[in-house]
Amino acid sequence: MIRHIFTMMWNRKKSNSLILLELIVTFLVMFSLIALLIYNFRLFNLPIGFTANDNWTITIDTDEPLDSNVFTGLREYTEPTAIINIRDEAMQVLRQINGVKALHTINSLPFTTGGLTTGAYRNGQTEFVGVMLVSEGMPADIGMKLIEGNWFSQEDTGQDWRSAVISKSLRDSLFGNEPVLGEEITSTPSSNANLRRYRVVGVFDQFRKEGEFAEPRHYMFLRDPLIGERAAFNLLSSFSLLMITEGVNSGEFEQQLYTNLSALQSSLPIVRFSINPWERLQREHYIENVSPIIAMGIVVAFMIMLVGFGLFGVLWQNVIQRTREMGVRRALGATGSSVRKQITLEMVVLGLFAVAIGFVIVVQLPISGYVEALEWSLFWSSLVVSSISLLCLCAVCSLYPSWSATKVDPVEALHYE
C-alpha cells in the first residue's frame, strides 16, 4: 500500500509540489517559533542565583562635578570626599527606617543590562566577565550560594590585588578541575599600566544579573571598600544602595521611603533619587521579554491557522477532484477506512517530505554557526517538536477531507461520464 501511495504521489507530483511548498514554509516558521520558545523556556528555568524579594535599589544623584580624570574603570581612585559624606549620611538615615534589615552598596541594577565588565586572563585564555562591586555581606544577603572558599573580607586592603569571588562557570572555563582558591587572574595577558590583578577567594554557584531571559555569563564579585580605605571603583557623581527589608508591606514601605528620601533631599545636595524594588524590576523584565514572544506567537498562530485552512482547502479540493478515483477504488473493493487511510497517509507522507527538506534547510544554521544561540541540543529539540507539530497539522487538516472521501458512493461517483 505504501509503495502504491508513493507511486500515486509521484505521478501527481505537480499538484503535490504546491502543497509541499506550503508545508515547507509552515515548517520553517514553526521551527523558528518553537526554537525561540524552547530557548527562552530553558533560560527561564535556569536559576538566577539570587532572590528578588525584599530587595530595593536606591540610586542617588548628587550635584558633585563629574571628574573625568579619575574615571578609569575598575582602577582605584580616591572618591571625592563630598560624595562619601553624602552617602554616609544617607545610609545613616535609611538604616533607621523600620523593616530595614541590611544596607549595602551596589554598582548596578539587576534585571537590566549594562554594568561593569572586565577581561579575565589566565594561562593563555581570556574570558569576558561581568563585574559586581558590592559591600561585604551583600551576596549572602540576596541569597547567593557559595560553593568554594569564602566571600571576600578585607584581606586585600592596601594590596595591589583585589580579592574576587567568581562564578562557577568562570571557574570551570579558566581552571577546569584544578584548584582555584588563592590563584590569580589578571585583566589582560600583557602587564601594562592598566593591568588589574584578582586573587580568587571563593566560587559562587550562579549569578544572572540580567535576569531569567538573558543568557548566563561569567561574573566576578569584588568588594566595594565602603569601610576602610574608602576607595571606590566607578561611583561618580551618583551612587546606588541596596536595601534589604524584612516583613514590610511593599506599598507602604515605598511610600515611607519616598518621604524619608524627600526629607534627605532638602538637607543634602541630592539632585534626584530613584527607588527600584527588585520585584518590580523583575516583573518589568518578564513583560519586556515575554510580550514580544506572545506577539510573535499570536502572529505565527494566526499564520498557522491560515496555512491550516489553506491545506484543508487544498486537500478537500483534492478529494473532490478525485471523487471518481475514490468511487473506482470503492467499486474494486476498498473499504471506507482504507480510502481514509490513503488520503491521510498521502498527507502525512507529504508532511514527512516537508520535514526532510526543512531539515536540510535548518540544519545549516547550527552548522554555519550563524545563529549563535541555536546550538545542537536546542536544534534537535526544536526539530522534533516542530516536526511533530507539522505532522499533527497535516493529520488534522486531512481529517475532514479523508472522512468525506469515505462517504463517496461508488455508483454516484461513476454515474457522471
Next chain:
Amino acid sequence: MIELKDTCKTYQTKNIETLALRGISLQIEKSEFVSIMGPSGCGKSTLLHIMGLLARPGEGAVYLEGEKINSYRDKDVARLRNQKIGFVFQSYNLIPDLNVIDNVEIPLLYRSVSGKERRKLAAEALEKVGLSARLRHFPTELSGGQQQRVAIARAIVGRPKILLADEPTGNLDSKMGDEIMDILEDLQQLENTTVVMVTHDEEKARRCQRIVRMFDGQLVH
C-alpha cells in the same frame, strides 16, 4: 450464483422520485453468460449495481452463492465485492494518475497479497487481454479498446467468480467490440467465470447463453 428476489430501487432526487427497479426476481447460475438488454433508462445499470453489491436494494433480497447480503455491513460488502466480483464499466474508469500495471493491481491492494505477487498476477491478467507490451503506458496513451482491455484485466486480476460488465463495448467500434466479446467468452468458457453483460447490441447479446430483457424497471418475458 446470484439471486434477486422482488428487488425494488427508488432514486430520490430533490422533488422527483424515480422508480428504477420495480420488483425484479432473477436467478443467475454459476458459469452462465447472460446479457441484459433494454432501452436506455430502463434500469439495467441499477440492476447490475445491485448484483455487484455496489448499491443496496430498496426492497427485496440479494443472495450471493446462497447467502443473503442485505444485512451485511459495508465493510463486509466491500470485502465480498473485492473477492467475488469484477466490474467493467462502459467508460473504463481507469485511474489516470496510474499506469496500466498499477491500475490493474488495485483490487489486490485491498487483500493481503505481497507486492511481488501483485506484479505477477497483474502481468498475467494483462497477458490474458493481450496487453503485455503496454505495462508502463498511462491510460491517456491508449486507445479506447486498449483501455477497456486494461479495465477487464483489472476486473479479473483477483480471479473473481462473477464478472459484471455494463455496456463494455458501448464506446467501441465493432471490431474492438468483438475483441472484448472474445475475451469475455474465453473467461466464461475457460475459467468458468459467471459473466453478466449489459448491451444494446442484439448481435453481441446473441453470443450469450441467455438474454434477459427489461422495460421500465421490470423484466419482460
